[in-house]
Amino acid sequence: MQKQKAAVVTPGSFYIPSGRSSSVERVVEQMVPLVPDGFDIRIYGVREPGRPVIGSIDGGIPVHRLPDGARYAPSVVAALQAWKPGVIDVQNRPALAGRIQEVLPDSKVVSSIHSLTYISPPYMDQETAGRILRQLDRLVVNSKYLKLEIAARHPALREMISVNPLGVKLADFTPRWSPASEALRESKLKDRGWQGRRIVMYAGRLLPIKGVHHLLSSLPELARAVPDVMVLIVGSPYYRSGRPHSYERYLHELAKPFPDHVTFIPFVPYPAVSYWYHLADVVVVPSAEGESFGLVNVEAMASAVPVVASDAGGIPEIVEDGKTGIVLPQSSLGSALGPAIIRLLNEKRLRQSLGEAGRLRAARCFNWQQTAARWHGMMQKLASL
Known part of the structure; x- marks a missing residue:
């Protein structure tokens, strides 16, 4: 039986894998290789000089490396259109998640939100944030605090927010x-x-x-x-x-x-x-x-x-x-x-x-196996809808 395709889109700010990156990329590097079997997963990130366009992280998960800067978002969209994954998890870039949802309406698009930064000024005003987030299929946050903060700003979103605490190796x-x-x-x-x-x-x-x-x-x-x-x-x-x-x-x-x-x-x-x-x-x-x-x-x-x-x-x-x-x-x-x-x-x-x-x-x-197992359960539930 063919596995369901699942894409994990990094913010495009740092190379992956890399020790010199933000905590968002570390979450992807540590969690995704531990996701239980059931998905055909690809990670999308920015291209690093001297590394192949397609690489991998521990566990053999493929990493597709795309042009950085202003070219990153359209390159991600084009790559996803070509592969057509059933589930797409966009890490900490809700605006990009909204853009992907518009272009791939048949995919389930998740925004994993790591902080309030990218749903707050100067990146996004409250009205725009609400409009973009409402069109997505799920929001995943790393703490109950963050869920409460988002729900206070956007009460209609409360039921679509899941909490998945992070971990440590x-x-x-x-x-x-x-x-x-x-x-x-x-x-x-x-x-x-x-x-x-x-x-x-x-x-x-x-x-x-x-x-x-x-x-x-x-x-x-x-x-x-x-x-x-x-x-x-x-x-x-x-x-x-x-x-x-x-x-x-x-x-x-x-x-x-x-x-x-x-x-x-x-x-x-x-x-x-x-x-x-x-x-x-x-x-x-x-x-x-x-x-x-x-x-x-x-x-x-x-x-x-x-x-x-x-x-x-x-x-x-x-x-x-x-x-x-x-x-x-x-x-x-x-x-x-x-x-x-x-x-x-x-x-x-x-x-x-x-x-x-x-x-x-x-x-x-707080271990990555638990974070990965929860992520797997969330994505499986979405994929079955």
């Missing part, structure tokens, strides 16, 4: 606390001259919405209470470009008085970033409202490292306050972030219990 992350793991960590710290340092880590883009300034503003308090503290800022403003950014300069100014307590690590591709999680005693996620999911949270949990996070967006759906980390109201970050970090740095048993619980929670609730 546990094998890519070395968990803390076993004797062998701790010995390896101590060796890494020694190699860097950081023996005896307690490590606080931020990982992600250096943008105001990520709240990194809250962490660096707590440096005076941290350095006084924990003189051996080292704060690692792992990331850059952009995924690929090294061009300067005013917020990044501001962060360096905040850190300047504390050269012995702060280290900036430029963008680290996935999965190499797991090296830095393994060094951490605490991972801080001080995001502002709008953080739909935050893969950093599950990556820290997979590393058995407790998380201190804000209650922004979908984060409380991932980090359980008092069980796998500490969740703080966004309004209290200025006063409460420092004391929460200090508490964890000074209580090793608490760090271990929260970290080990986080690893178990990641394994039970």
Whole structure:
């Protein structure tokens, strides 16, 4: 029996596969190879110099590489018209999903929405967003928070929104606390001259919405209470470009008085970033409202490292306050972030219990096999309609 054709369309911003890409491409790379048998799947992305026009990712899933920039959307449409898949999942580009639906009315078109960005100004006003989204067959979001936000803006869409939380590949992350793991960590710290340092880590883009300034503003308090503290800022403003950014300069100014307590690590591709999680005693996620999911949270949990996070967006759906980390109201970050970090740095048993619980929670609730299985069920249901 011939398999149902299913297409997964990436945003066209980054090559796939690639460690230097956004979380959207990582979702595709990690999830699609684990989708249970039943679909003939093709992935569509942008062309990369030096790579064949048709390649593959792990599991042998074909990747069709198309021209980038303004040529990407029409190239995707043309390729889909030629192949005629029954189900098409467009990742984080709802306008492109709407265009595809108009051209392939016999296909079931899904928009996987990873944040509110592309259904909000300046990309799309609310009326246009509602019109485009209503014509699609399904919307898939990564958190209950994001579903509620979209439904509040567009009540008529509530019943067509499905939630599919993202995951983590546990094998890519070395968990803390076993004797062998701790010995390896101590060796890494020694190699860097950081023996005896307690490590606080931020990982992600250096943008105001990520709240990194809250962490660096707590440096005076941290350095006084924990003189051996080292704060690692792992990331850059952009995924690929090294061009300067005013917020990044501001962060360096905040850190300047504390050269012995702060280290900036430029963008680290996935999965190499797991090296830095393994060094951490605490991972801080001080995001502002709008953080739909935050893969950093599950990556820290997979590393058995407790998380201190804000209650922004979908984060409380991932980090359980008092069980796998500490969740703080966004309004209290200025006063409460420092004391929460200090508490964890000074209580090793608490760090271990929260970290080990986080690893178990990641394994039970946030693994890519589960994300892939849910995606498979959603697409099968659509294909049968």
